[in-house]
Amino acid sequence: MRSSADLPVAERVDAPGLLVIDMQNDFVRQGAPLEVAEARDTIVPIQRLIETFRKLGRPVIYTRFLAEQEPGLMWLWSPQCDATVKCCWEGATREYADASGALECIAVIDELAPLPGDPVIDKYAYGSFHGTDLDRLLRELGVRSLVVTGTVAQICVDQTAREAMQHGYRTVLVSDGVSSFDPELKAATLKNFAMKFGWVADSNTVIDWLDGEGR
Numbered sequence: 001m002r003s004s005a006d007l008p009v010a011e012r013v014d015a016p017g018l019l020v021i022d023m024q025n026d027f028v029r030q031g032a033p034l035e036v037a038e039a040r041d042t043i044v045p046i047q048r049l050i051e052t053f054r055k056l057g058r059p060v061i062y063t064r065f066l067a068e069q070e071p072g073l074m075w076l077w078s079p080q081c082d083a084t085v086k087c088c089w090e091g092a093t094r095e096y097a098d099a100s101g102a103l104e105c106i107a108v109i110d111e112l113a114p115l116p117g118d119p120v121i122d123k124y125a126y127g128s129f130h131g132t133d134l135d136r137l138l139r140e141l142g143v144r145s146l147v148v149t150g151t152v153a154q155i156c157v158d159q160t161a162r163e164a165m166q167h168g169y170r171t172v173l174v175s176d177g178v179s180s181f182d183p184e185l186k187a188a189t190l191k192n193f194a195m196k197f198g199w200v201a202d203s204n205t206v207i208d209w210l211d212g213e214g215r
Contacts, residue, residue: 009209012170012199016210017143018053018060019164020046021128021150021157023112026088026105027065028151029096033080033087038179038186039151043111045177045203046149050112052207059141062114063121063128064106065156066090074124127159135167145170147206149177154189162197171198174206 023046026032028039053060067081067088068074080087086105093102106122107113114120119141121134128134138146146169148161157178164171173193180186194200201209 009212012172013145013147013206013209014170015142015144016053016058017138017141017146018049018058019128019146019148019150019160020050020060020062020108020112021148021160022063022065022152023108023150024064024088024105025096025099025103025107025109026094028109029103030098031096032094033085034078036151036179036181038181042149042151042177042179043109045174046112048207049147049149049174049177049203052210053147056210058210059119059143060114061119061121061134061137062108062112063123063134063150063156063160064088064108065126066106066122066124068124125159126156127163128156129160129163129167138169143169145172147172147174147210149174151179153178153180154182154185158189158193161193165197172206173198173200174203175200176202 027034027036050060065088069089075082086092088106090106092105094105095102119137121128121132123132125131146164148171150157161171161173175190190200
């Protein structure tokens with residue numbers, strides 16, 4: 001029986017799309033309510049992937065987490081999303097230690113900002129497919145595989161990547177393009193994903209795969 005390791009690279013990144021998950025001010029900037037400091041280390045690898053995808057004419061899709069503005073389960077598990085802090089509230093702004101002036105809380109960080117025409121999927125859940133048009137959009141764009149980056153590795157990234165597999169997309173998690181506030185949880189997430197859901201590779205390897213597809 002053929003294993004995932006036997007699948008040719010060309011089939012792992014066949015008609016790929018790049019997902020940039022929740023790289024927003026309220027997660028990435030210094031002093032953010034749900035700060036993931038490691039997310040700042042992933043900016044350069046994600047930038048390189050974005051550049052490669054644009055060079056190949058392949059889509060770059062962003063997601064943004066929006067907190068509910070009424071009490072619910074999200075407030076229970078992430079109390080920073082409640083009305084006192086308003087983490088990831090649409091319309092809210094905040095000042096951060098590494099930025100000048102107030103920034104929109106839900107906005108993708110300036111270093112990775114979408115270009116006009118780049119799809120941006122807003123979601124109120126961890127998974128990017130849940131309650132959104134992401135699957136329809138990907139199919140309209142002709143995407144058959146996904147390269148996944150962003151934060152938080154064991155929460156929104158993992159949930160989205162698992163959903164992608166369930167929707168029939170061959171999926172790669174980029175090990176240096178995803179981040180967590182807990183190294184052990186990140187390591188466990190990557191190990192588990194590679195066992196049953198898709199592939200895990202660093203950004204240099206993924207770019208080599210993509211460059212091979214572009215030749």
